[in-house]
Amino acid sequence: MSVASESLTTWIAARRAELDRLFEARLVPPADGDPGRLLEAMRYSLLAPGKRIRPLLALAAAETAGPPDDAVLLACGAVELVHCYSLIHDDLPAMDDDDFRRGRPSNHKAFGEATAILAGDALLTLAFDWIAEAGERAARPHDFLAASRALARAAGASGMVRGQARDLGEPTPTTLAALETLHAEKTAALFRGALEVGGCAGGAAPDARANLARFGTAYGIAFQHADDITDEDHAEHAGAARDRLEALVADACAVAETIGARADRLVGLARALSHRPA
Amino acid sequence: MSVASESLTTWIAARRAELDRLFEARLVPPADGDPGRLLEAMRYSLLAPGKRIRPLLALAAAETAGPPDDAVLLACGAVELVHCYSLIHDDLPAMDDDDFRRGRPSNHKAFGEATAILAGDALLTLAFDWIAEAGERAARPHDFLAASRALARAAGASGMVRGQARDLGEPTPTTLAALETLHAEKTAALFRGALEVGGCAGGAAPDARANLARFGTAYGIAFQHADDITDEDHAEHAGAARDRLEALVADACAVAETIGARADRLVGLARALSHRPA
Numbered sequence: 043m044s045v046a047s048e049s050l051t052t053w054i055a056a057r058r059a060e061l062d063r064l065f066e067a068r069l070v071p072p073a074d075g076d077p078g079r080l081l082e083a084m085r086y087s088l089l090a091p092g093k094r095i096r097p098l099l100a101l102a103a104a105e106t107a108g109p110p111d112d113a114v115l116l117a118c119g120a121v122e123l124v125h126c127y128s129l130i131h132d133d134l135p136a137m138d139d140d141d142f143r144r145g146r147p148s149n150h151k152a153f154g155e156a157t158a159i160l161a162g163d164a165l166l167t168l169a170f171d172w173i174a175e176a177g178e179r180a181a182r183p184h185d186f187l188a189a190s191r192a193l194a195r196a197a198g199a200s201g202m203v204r205g206q207a208r209d210l211g212e213p214t215p216t217t218l219a220a221l222e223t224l225h226a227e228k229t230a231a232l233f234r235g236a237l238e239v240g241g242c243a244g245g246a247a248p249d250a251r252a253n254l255a256r257f258g259t260a261y262g263i264a265f266q267h268a269d270d271i272t273d274e275d276h277a278e279h280a281g282a283a284r285d286r287l288e289a290l291v292a293d294a295c296a297v298a299e300t301i302g303a304r305a306d307r308l309v310g311l312a313r314a315l316s317h318r319p320a
Numbered sequence: 321m322s323v324a325s326e327s328l329t330t331w332i333a334a335r336r337a338e339l340d341r342l343f344e345a346r347l348v349p350p351a352d353g354d355p356g357r358l359l360e361a362m363r364y365s366l367l368a369p370g371k372r373i374r375p376l377l378a379l380a381a382a383e384t385a386g387p388p389d390d391a392v393l394l395a396c397g398a399v400e401l402v403h404c405y406s407l408i409h410d411d412l413p414a415m416d417d418d419d420f421r422r423g424r425p426s427n428h429k430a431f432g433e434a435t436a437i438l439a440g441d442a443l444l445t446l447a448f449d450w451i452a453e454a455g456e457r458a459a460r461p462h463d464f465l466a467a468s469r470a471l472a473r474a475a476g477a478s479g480m481v482r483g484q485a486r487d488l489g490e491p492t493p494t495t496l497a498a499l500e501t502l503h504a505e506k507t508a509a510l511f512r513g514a515l516e517v518g519g520c521a522g523g524a525a526p527d528a529r530a531n532l533a534r535f536g537t538a539y540g541i542a543f544q545h546a547d548d549i550t551d552e553d554h555a556e557h558a559g560a561a562r563d564r565l566e567a568l569v570a571d572a573c574a575v576a577e578t579i580g581a582r583a584d585r586l587v588g589l590a591r592a593l594s595h596r597p598a
Contacts, residue, residue: 078485078489079485079489080477080481080482080485081477084477127441131437131438131441134437136432136433136434136437137434137437154414155414156414156415156488157485157488159409159412159414159415159437160409160481160484160485160488162441163405163409163440163441163444163476163481164476164477164481164482166441166444166445167444167472167475167476167477167481168472168476168477170448170468170471170472171468171469171472171473171476173468174465174466174468174469174472175469177461177462177465178462178465178466178469183455183461183462183465184455184456184461186465187452187455187456187461187464187465188452188456190448190449190451190452190468191449191452191453191456193448194445194446194448194449194452195449197445198441198442198445198446198449199358199359199362199442199445199446203358203438203441203442203445204358204442206438207356207357207358207435207438210434210435210438211356211357
């Protein structure tokens with residue numbers, strides 16, 4: 043392992059621990075035990091062991107502009123709330139009907155459908171609470187309004203939810219191009235949003251923000267190809283997907299390098315996608 | 321009908337028409353017909369005829385500080401998106417399982433459960449997009465961050481969603497006090513949020529914002545009592561609920577009057593709750 047990759051590993055572990063502490067501290071059960079199952083259901087999904095890749099990318103984006111403070115961490119953490127809500131709602135019987143998530147019962151299997159719907163709704167809502175709170179504390183309020191807007195656009199009917207809706211209504215894509223269109227909305231929109239949230243909250247310049255967004259889209263589609271290869275999904279496209287993965291990682295790295303030396307983390311995170319076990 | 325109530329009627333009709341134009345213009349189907357059913361489902365519920373009482377109260381709150389501009393209208397309109405999402409999710413089979421809403425098939429009966437869940441998710445997300453967009457245009461960005469935060473707190477696990485979760489898990493309240501605790505979260509939290517969104521976006525002073533929030537809570541509980549009386553829900557408490565309704569309307573009017581002459585609309589809207597047909 044090279045020094046650069048050791049340093050990335052250390053950085054990831056430290057930021058992940060900060061995020062986990064934030065989530066635990068913010069979703070602490072009140073002393074009187076109320077509100078019971080709703081908070082329990084939110085904690086069940088949010089505090090489950092996870093890679094935290096979206097908020098890590100948001101933090102790496104923020105670091106291109108300077109060291110993140112607590113407000114930036116809070117805004118970047120909000121991205122994980124949106125990811126977590128989307129998993130809970132996607133697993134519902136009316137959606138993908140998955141009984142398991144990361145080896146444990148999915149939220150609705152553990153808490154019932156009604157509580158799972160509400161826990162998802164509450165996590166989505168909380169994301170915007172956190173970004174607004176971060177902005178209220180910050181000296182650059184417009185940047186946090188921009189972060190909130192970027193996250194809403196990434197998550198909603200022009201992004202992730204639109205991808206979910208498209209996936210419901212249409213047959214499995216038969217070409218790699220059609221598959222990438224689906225990946226762009228269902229997966230890459232939130233990665234793009236994560237990079238934008240980090241860039242805005244961190245105070246990156248407008249041209250850097252645009253490049254961070256481009257990085258996010260390329261990373262997100264590459265991420266989904268890597269996931270598909272690992273899970274043997276869409277196996278008929280596996281060879282082409284591996285080529286596209288390499289090309290998208292190269293694109294992402296090239297865009298990140300225009301942002302300057304402080305984009306090292308982003309480059310490292312993108313390169314790691316190429317080296318996942320098949 | 322007095323001159324004052326005529327003028328309120330005219331104001332309501334004019335503001336409601338502005339809100340309806342905003343909703344129609346913002347959820348316009350794209351020329352290529354895409355994204356199809358998701359947007360159709362969002363339009364089906366949002367553009368259904370409605371009283372728009374929550375955004376009207378938000379606008380009346382904003383007017384206590386001065387005439388609302390387009391950014392204020394957009395932020396106040398966001399409150400209706402949150403209300404609309406909550407109706408779609410509440411009607412789902414796993415929740416209240418209602419097949420009809422205002423005499424038409426509920427969203428999931430018209431579009432299926434998966435699309436209804438996503439349409440609700442998308443409307444909730446869009447609310448925060450609108451407030452952030454309004455704030456990006458405004459000269460007082462902190463006020464729109466405060467509005468976003470107030471809406472998130474009203475809607476989420478410390479407000480409306482918490483009330484929904486409590487309602488799922490507990491037997492029907494047997495005392496009027498227990499019923500009001502439920503009303504406070506399930507109904508009044510979003511009314512309080514509406515008044516706070518209006519007050520913040522309109523630029524009301526901190527003490528006026530606090531009084532607007534108090535007005536919202538009293539109005540919201542009174543609104544739910546009025547609804548229960550009309551629908552003959554919780555009929556065993558009907559006599560006591562009517563007394564509480566009158567007392568809460570009086571409280572709301574007294575708080576509004578401390579805000580000054582420009583709170584006339586709020587006083588008129590609160591008084592109207594006492595005069596609803598039984």
